[in-house]
Amino acid sequence: MKIIIADDHAMTRAGVIAALSEMYPEADIIECSDAASVLAAAKQQHLDLAIVDLFMPGSDGFGLLKNLCKNYPELPVAVLSASDNPKHVHKALDLGVSGFIHKSSSFDSMHKAIQQVLAGATYTPNLAAPADELATAMADDDSPEKRDAIIASLTKRQLDILACLAQGMSNKAIAADLFISENTVKTHLKAIMAELGCNNRTEAGVLAEKLSLLPS
Known part of the structure; x- marks a missing residue:
């Protein structure tokens, strides 16, 4: 399984990679620090999951999501963001992402989110009424x-x-x-x-x- 983790903060990438490595020991994890490298990786090889920060150099975030969801519709895309703005969540979902994970999420919450996304479901934070x-x-x-x-x-x-x-x-x-x-x-x-x-x-x-x- 190939997973791309994209974030312009090295410490965030390291933390997520450590968590992913524990969840999926056999996974091939690719690091990216900007939008251009994410798109290049998606074009060059088959990816099973993309976990991307909402705002990175080279993109307003939503532009990258739109590109990924439109050009690689079979690729599950999960947003990893510090934003808890419901408008950001809804806009990302509207573009076709499969999950929105907050950076403050626990290991278990992140694991649950990724499992749901890989299973073809959608994971979102609790923003509305039950x-x-x-x-x-x-x-x-x-x-x-x-x-x-x-x-x-x-x-x-x-x-x-x-x-x-x-x-x-x-x-x-x-x-x-x-x-x-x-x-x-x-x-x-x-x-x-x-x-x-x-x-x-x-x-x-x-x-x-x-x-x-x-x-x-």
């Missing part, structure tokens, strides 16, 4: 405030995908309609299900109707 609260919110209270709270818990891309899902579109059709990869659709759907506490596509579609996400 999923079970969101799942019952519209049933118990369909006020505009509740609706806005649920919508605010999802990224714009996730809302677009949820609207397509409510129309009965397949993952392939959603990918074509939104000009993203089918793998990115699957990643977002898993995140949507977890965020809303839905057990299947049908439940998510019904909730989308209650949220008035269907086009008029």
